[in-house]
Amino acid sequence: MNKFGTINCSNISIYKNHNFQSEVVSEVLWGEPFTITESNISWSKIKLLFDQYEGWIPTPNIVYINKESANILDQNQIPVHSFSLHHKITNIDPTKDIHIHLPLGAMIHESSRKQPSLQRIILHMIGVSYKWGGRCSYGIDCSGFTQLLYKFLRIRLPRDAKDQAKVGMTVPFGEHKFGDLAFFGKDEQNITHVGFIESEQMLVHASGVVQKELLTEQGIFNNQGTQTHHLLLIKRIK
Template sequence: MKGICQIPVIPCRAEPFDRSEMVNQLLFGETYEVLEEQDKWVKIKSHGDNYECWISKNQHADTSGHRDKKLIIAQKFSAAHHKDQSIFLPAGSIINDERSIRIDDKEFVLENEVVTKTPEDLDKLSRSFLNTPYLWGGKTFMGIDCSGFTQVLFRCVGYAIPRDAWQQEEKGSSIEFGDHKFGDLAFFVNKEGKVNHVGLLLSQNEIIHASGKVRSDKFNNEGIEHSDNGELTHRLHSIKRYF
């Protein structure tokens, strides 16, 4: 059985109960395979990145009658309206019409036409998320984690990368420090040497990343230097290029 996210965002949990950790989110239009059903929960595997998690059964929607979806919402969010109802689609949402979406036989008209973005747009797009609060497992303008941030940004410009930082680090081409440039991803490790953080390079000495909130900081050969107090907050592990 296949499913589709038909609301702006669905929380995805590690285990099938309400208090379980949120490890990911499905965005509008994302599809998935149903692996298992348990009481009021559905275990799924996302088609976009093969991420497995549990969602509430009352948020599951069957894909029957839905066309293949191709267009990406490539701005912080996009509002759509039907009479006195409104819906806000986060960046990375997948739709199949430039002007409207259909939910439960209701047509919601988008305020802005969908515009295709390219990697050159990453600077402006990423900065539009500045001050978005950090949220473990989050992928939207209401709350986002470091790898959710980079995954959504790359989707908006036509590149699919895995969900978690350590998975993203396994992809792309390795780049030596000094050869890095705008658009590369930098990865960082914890005290145990495990990759646990990622950010987007805006230049050779500036990085944007989600840490407490989406913020811009200084970048050097040691890692991330807090722009306010000069503290080294993240230790550099590697730099990868995807385009």
């Protein structure tokens, strides 16, 4: 089976297995196409074209499209950059005047829309709650946040922190700059967290909520002066 689809709602969780008790591993956002590799009346296994992430979503939330439409959606859309954009649905039923609220990060076809700076996107995202598997302003995890920011630069990062750490070139601490990614964990074989470097001493990351905290050569320190994460490496994405 090699069918193609997108979703009929603003966002939906991707599950590791085909049941709601399974672990949530990521999510599909409005406007993102995927291939369907397995399917029954209740559940379908999909692979996102954006980052090749696989998992299961409920079949009733799928809108079936052809390969050409999937490629157009994948290549010719931009991410929504404001909260709850009131957007007319056109790929479900063009004869009906249906609207949907979209989160920051969902994909729409508006080539003339001016894209904001990453600083403005970060400002929008500050305070968004942490959500395991989240990739948008309705809740986001650490690697979902860095992936989202790079989406606005038209750069496709892998979904998970350990895979994002394999991209780009390593930068020594002290030579880092805005836009570099900092990775954290026990060791480089056990990367558990990633954040976006905003300045020499400031990191933006999703931890509890999306927030800014102090970055040092040792790691992240919270507002109480307690170290919360051990710095492993910094990568620059070209």
